Amino acid sequence: MKKNKGSFFGVSLGVGHIMNVTVLALRVLNSVGYIAVPKSSLKKESEALSRMKKMPVHLEDKNIIEIYMPMKKEDIEEHWQAGARTIIDILSKGNDVAFAGIGDLLQYGTFHYLERIVQKEGFHTMYVPGITSYQALSESLNIPLVQGDEKLVLLPDDDVAYDEISGFDTVVILKKPDNLSLYKKMTETHKLFLGINLGKRGEKFGEIDNLDDDLCNLPYFSLIIAKKSKG
Amino acid sequence: MKKNKGSFFGVSLGVGHIMNVTVLALRVLNSVGYIAVPKSSLKKESEALSRMKKMPVHLEDKNIIEIYMPMKKEDIEEHWQAGARTIIDILSKGNDVAFAGIGDLLQYGTFHYLERIVQKEGFHTMYVPGITSYQALSESLNIPLVQGDEKLVLLPDDDVAYDEISGFDTVVILKKPDNLSLYKKMTETHKLFLGINLGKRGEKFGEIDNLDDDLCNLPYFSLIIAKKSKG
Structure with a gap:
């Protein structure tokens, strides 16, 4: 029986150690004919594709579709629409498509922007x-994220008031951190840890010694975990 | 060359779909001679062991060590000490030990209680x-946890004031939820979703229709995700 419509899968590749990918993710990637990857720059290879090339995925059997999804806000809706049209065209012919992205696509992943358009057109998405x-950084630091009665806050960036987050035991701040005045206040109550390029060339992680130096010229793949100082 | 000291690994088995386990987790489990699992009741099999039995782990080659870790607060430190002594004894003879637990051991996992004792005695832990x-529930609901500028709060239980969390877009509440008055307030600003026994017999998930009915007699493996209602 020929399938009328393909399914659209958002497959999370994980971060950090290359084996930080689930069996389900590999199973889905190896089962489809088409793998889409987001590309933030027209000049450089997709980060997701680079990571996937190190995994046991049979890319030689696949059609790789690079979806241009720039980080800049202008015209971004237009790029999502164009990407979704490409996917819908393939799904309409009965092919399954997996979209592969770094980290967890349930948390600030780019899959969602395509998925909501594709789903509206009546296709199954998953x-x-x-x-x-932040799990990869916690793993590298060998310090658990939360234990016992501790509470965690997850923020997409550091555009936040200190008072909103100071009561939480663990504060995770994603995206390139640069709000120095926030971090200066935070050091009074929390220990700050930084992770840079986890699982990639130039990987660095550890406790922040000097805010001005450590937060200077950070690459895009940087994040902070702040842990409340005890006693 | 004979190793003098073994290493102690905290291996997260994931939740939900049985293939929600990483390649690294399987690699470590298959590489050690000893696998420890937490057991919360002396009468029932360890939940972690039940889950691991469905995975491609060669348990027939392993020594399985059940560590009694009851949920009750009384004498719990004593049980951790006894468990850690058992592990240290095996590590001291040069054997690696993996402790396997459901979900993510970095977030409210029981590994930490043993690991801090084992580490103090000079052994390598990872x-x-x-x-x-909450990822497994989000996956089942087919709704991302956070997107764009949304902020997330993760709580170990529902012993919290509404005002502390009402401003957050996504609120995750672990452990058997029973603070009905909190959830009644929350429904004014958030949509509530419940997950029960994800990946196990009796699995259920979906939006909460009726608080009194839906939160009645929940099993231990229950959690809530609250998403801020838009507009």
């Missing part, structure tokens, strides 16, 4: 979760 | 992250 960057 | 229950 998320495959993955290891997040 | 976390292997996994898929959390």
